[in-house]
Amino acid sequence: MGFIDENEKERISFVKKWAEYVRTHSDKDWSKQQNVIINSALKSADMTREQFFKMKGETHYV
Amino acid sequence: MKFIDSEHIEINRDLSDLDAFTIDFTTILKKYIDYVIISGYVAIVLGRARASEDVDIIIPRIDFSDFKRLYKNLKENDYYCLNAEDEEIVYSYLEENLAIRFAKIDTIIPNIELKWIKNDFDKIALKKTINVNIKGKQIFISNLELQIAFKEVILKSPKDLEDAQHLRSVAKEYLDHSLIQEYKEKLHGFY
Secondary structure, three states: OOHHHHHHHHHHHHHHHHHHHHHHOOHHHHHHHHHHHHHHHHHHOOOOHHHHHHHHOOOOOO | OEEEEOOEEEEOOOOOHHHHHHHHHHHHHOOOOOOEEEOHHHHHHOOOOOOOOEEEEEEOOOOHHHHHHHHHHHHHOOEEEOOOOOHHHHHHHHHOOOOEEEEEOOOOOOEEEEEEOOOHHHHHHHHOEEEEEEOOEEEEEEOHHHHHHHHHHHHOOHHHHHHHHHHHHHOOOOOOHHHHHHHHHHHHHHO
16 A cells, blocks of 8 residues: 555544544534634635635636 | 434534634625535534635526625625626626635635536535524535535545545434435436
8 A cells, every 4th residue: 555545544534533523522622623723724824816816726817 | 513404403613713704704695695505614614624715605696686786795794806806707707607706805715616506416505405503603505415425426636535534424324325326326427
């Protein structure tokens, strides 16, 4: 098994474990932890409109 | 998280900035037209541990006069369209089946990616929605079976396969597994 396959296998394993955590803990508990990931990612995102459209491969803007 | 029935989920979660943004936008949108949220945010609102820079939303075709009223209301609530400012240009993108994006003034991320329905699967997504109640606020997401099938058959990136796995795991007792398979077979034939 190559590195990418192994890495993806580990990621899927984490996804399953986290989903089980979500299922077995209160919404307040898991969402508090999830919000750290989401809010910090949004805060650190800093790009221009042009950079964003380029990243998305979209060209329909003026 | 409580799966009440196939059309209702209740989540007593703390809102992330992405949740607050999505609820704010869709509260305005639903005054003018039906909508359904699809793709990554469906997994995220149900607990997937990842962020997203945009939220994908499908709407039925809307005529220009209704669109102008929606656009005006969005602008009055500090939204702008990233693609263009002129409402006729923005509307022309929708007519060309292109997505348009809205963000809060002076920001790029997060943004809403809004597009018209363009095929039978979009119609199913709009018809078979799930009403998600988040602390008294409501949003409408696509049925999970269609999202899982689409991510596993069409999109297939690691991120999409992980989203599908999350949905399968978090909602395992509530999913119609034969419906997922049915959608997968239809999608194979369609794309």
